[in-house]
Amino acid sequence: MAMTEKEILEGLGEIIDEIAGVPADEVTPDKSFVDDLDIDSLSMVEIAVAAQDKFGVEIPDEELKNLKTVQDVVHFVQRSGVTA
Amino acid sequence: MRSEIRRVSLRPAEQGAAGARILAFGGYQPANEVTNDDLARTVDTSDEWIRARVGIASRRIAGPDESVPDMAVAAGGKAIAASGLSPADIDLVIVATCTHEVQIPNVSATVAHRLGITAPAAYDLNAACAGFCYALAGASDAVRAGSARHVLVIGAEKLSQWVDWTDRSTCIIFADGAGAAVVGPAAGPGQAGIGPVAWGSAGDLAGTIQIADRNSFITQEGQAVFRWATTKLHPVAQAACAKAGVDPQDLAAFVPHQANLRIMESLARQLGVPRERVADDIVHAGNTSSASIPLALSRMIERDELGSGEHALLLGFGAGLSYAAQVITMP
Numbered sequence: 001m002a003m004t005e006k007e008i009l010e011g012l013g014e015i016i017d018e019i020a021g022v023p024a025d026e027v028t029p030d031k032s033f034v035d036d037l038d039i040d041s042l043s044m045v046e047i048a049v050a051a052q053d054k055f056g057v058e059i060p061d062e063e064l065k066n067l068k069t070v071q072d073v074v075h076f077v078q079r080s081g082v083t084a
Numbered sequence: 085m086r087s088e089i090r091r092v093s094l095r096p097a098e099q100g101a102a103g104a105r106i107l108a109f110g111g112y113q114p115a116n117e118v119t120n121d122d123l124a125r126t127v128d129t130s131d132e133w134i135r136a137r138v139g140i141a142s143r144r145i146a147g148p149d150e151s152v153p154d155m156a157v158a159a160g161g162k163a164i165a166a167s168g169l170s171p172a173d174i175d176l177v178i179v180a181t182c183t184h185e186v187q188i189p190n191v192s193a194t195v196a197h198r199l200g201i202t203a204p205a206a207y208d209l210n211a212a213c214a215g216f217c218y219a220l221a222g223a224s225d226a227v228r229a230g231s232a233r234h235v236l237v238i239g240a241e242k243l244s245q246w247v248d249w250t251d252r253s254t255c256i257i258f259a260d261g262a263g264a265a266v267v268g269p270a271a272g273p274g275q276a277g278i279g280p281v282a283w284g285s286a287g288d289l290a291g292t293i294q295i296a297d298r299n300s301f302i303t304q305e306g307q308a309v310f311r312w313a314t315t316k317l318h319p320v321a322q323a324a325c326a327k328a329g330v331d332p333q334d335l336a337a338f339v340p341h342q343a344n345l346r347i348m349e350s351l352a353r354q355l356g357v358p359r360e361r362v363a364d365d366i367v368h369a370g371n372t373s374s375a376s377i378p379l380a381l382s383r384m385i386e387r388d389e390l391g392s393g394e395h396a397l398l399l400g401f402g403a404g405l406s407y408a409a410q411v412i413t414m415p
Contacts, residue, residue, distance in 0.1 A: 040137060042346055045311045061307045 008055065008074045015050045019043055029071040051077065100230030101269030103276025104223065106415050107169070107234075110162025110264045111382030112155050113144040113369065120256070127252040134256045139345020143259035143370030145244045150260075152184045156195045156240035159262035159378070164199065167266040169234060171200040174266070176232035178222055179208050180215025180239045180374040182403065183246055191240065205232065212293070213341045213402025214283075215239055215374030216263065220398070221281035221408060223267040235267040239374030248301035257344070258302065259370030263378025277415070279328030282320050283408035286312070293403035309405075313347045317407060318354035321399045324409035328395075332356050336394035336414070337384065341401050342366035342376035351399070373402065390414050 003011075013024030020039050033039040039047070044067070048059040051073065057080040059067075067073050119142040120131035134140055146155065156179055164171060179192040192206035211218040216239035223235035240262035249255050270276045289312060292305040321340075325332050332338075338357040340348045342365050352362045365380035372379060377398050384390045394414045401407040 041307055042137065042310050045307050046314065046350070049311065049315055061305070061311060064307060 003055070003077070005074055005078065008077050009070070011054050012051065012070065012073060015047055015054060019046045019050060027070055029069070029074060031070045032068055033070070034068070055080075098230040100228045101233075102228075102273045103270035103278070104227035104267055105270045105275065105277025106412055107266045107268050108163050108166035108415055109378055109382040109385060110159045110164070110166055111262070111379040112158035112162065113261045113379070114146040114150055114155070116145050116147060117142050118145050123252075123256055127250060127255060129252045129256055137344075137346070138257055138371075139348075139364070139366055140256065140370050141367050143368075144261060146242050146260040150242070152181055152240050152242050152262075153191050153194050153198070155242070155260065155262035155375075156181075156191055156238045156264070157198045159240065159264040159375075159382075160195060160199055160236050160238050162382075163238075163264035163266050164236065167268075169266060169268075172202060173234045174201045174236045175204050176223070176226055176235040177201060177204050177206040178219040178235065178237050179206075180211065180219040180237070181208060181241055182210045182212045182215065182373060183241045183243050184208070185242070185245070192238075195238065196236070199236075201236070204236075211374075211400070211406040211408070212404055213343060213371075213373045213376070214400035214404065214406040214408045216377045217281065217398050217400035217408035217410060218283065218406070219374075220265065220267070220278060220412075221283065221410060224278040224281075227267060227269055233269065236264060237267055237378075238262060238264040239372075239376070239378055241373040241375050243302065243371070243373060246295055246302045251301065253306065254302055254304060257304075257371045259372050261369060261372040261375045261379050263375045263380075263382055265378055265381075277413035279324065279330070279411035281408055281410045282323035282327060283406075284320070285407070286316070286405040289405045292405065310344070310347060312405060313343065313401060314350040317399065317401055318351055320407055321351065321355055321397060321409050324399070324411055325397060328411035330395050330397075330411050332397070334395065335361060335397050335411070337361050337363055337390055337396040338399075339363040339377055339380050339384075339396050340399040341373075342369060342380060343371055343402065355397075357397075374400070385414070
């Protein structure tokens with residue numbers, strides 16, 4: 001069964017809290033990683049690696065530059081056809 | 085007549101030592117200190133940005149007339165002096181470097197001559213930032229095989245001459261310096277001070293750190309290298325510990341290549357090594373490639389942060405991509 005948008009968002013919130021110290025409730029779909037959450041390019045790699053483990057998807061470096069907002073990651077995980 | 089040529093059995097090498105150990109370290113940094121604020125005057129960056137991304141506060145940059153061999157001689161001379169040996173006792177010199185000014189002659193023979201070491205075997209080795217650990221493995225094997233008795237191992241780099249000083253993604257990272265170790269036979273069986281090496285390479289990622297040709301500067305794909313370093317290297321470090329029979333909890337120090345403080349802290353977390361046991365010479369030395377590990381170790385000895393007989397885990401990694409790790413016992 002595919003994960004819902006809400007489930008992915010919650011999982012992503014936990015990851016971002018752990019890696020970047022941003023409280024999970026601030027991780028809302030419209031937030032930009034760089035401008036709103038102050039997350040830099042190296043933390044984005046760590047978030048991608050953690051998201052790969054959690055959601056079972058592949059997030060290559062060349063895809064990272066397209067993932068500017070929380071919503072972008074949620075949609076990417078959904079498009080990658082994740083099952084949980 | 086060829087039939088008259090006798091086919092005799094080759095004699096094996098002379099008996100080597102049961103084990104090898106490090107007798108002493110030595111380090112050298114150029115006098116010229118360049119702070120983050122200095123760099124912020126020439127490229128669009130800041131002290132805060134650099135500290136947050138790579139963990140560097142300042143670095144040393146060699147003068148225009150200060151070469152890779154000059155720095156190698158300075159560090160090598162200190163290591164020999166600290167070892168209690170005389171230059172005549174050294175019979176093999178290995179210099180790890182990837183930033184030498186010229187291709188021919190090599191660094192090691194010149195350095196040996198300048199240090200008063202008479203007619204040693206001498207070769208350079210390029211495994212980039214993993215170079216010191218590769219050279220240390222070669223030195224240990226040579227002593228154990230009997231092809232050398234005392235080896236001078238040096239990592240020496242002048243990265244500043246391969247850096248584009250207008251490229252803020254690289255000029256904030258790389259620096260100059262040299263570090264050296266003298267390797268000799270262990271005192272007796274069970275006294276080995278250099279554990280088995282765990283090493284390898286990932287040539288599929290060769291393009292992520294490179295100097296494309298002799299007219300180019302060093303380039304690095306930061307995110308790709310960061311991902312590789314934080315996901316593929318802790319098993320290498322764990323393998324080195326397992327081969328040496330040392331639990332990571334029992335390490336007095338973890339001395340990874342001083343590439344980026346965030347890579348180093350991530351590796352330490354994955355290994356279960358407390359942050360206070362992680363060498364952080366990068367803060368005031370920058371990334372000096374093959375020199376960074378012996379430079380960090382010599383400074384930790386100077387500050388009494390590491391005691392004789394304690395174990396340190398070394399992990400070199402970088403361009404190639406290449407990597408090597410081993411546990412050592414401090415001299």
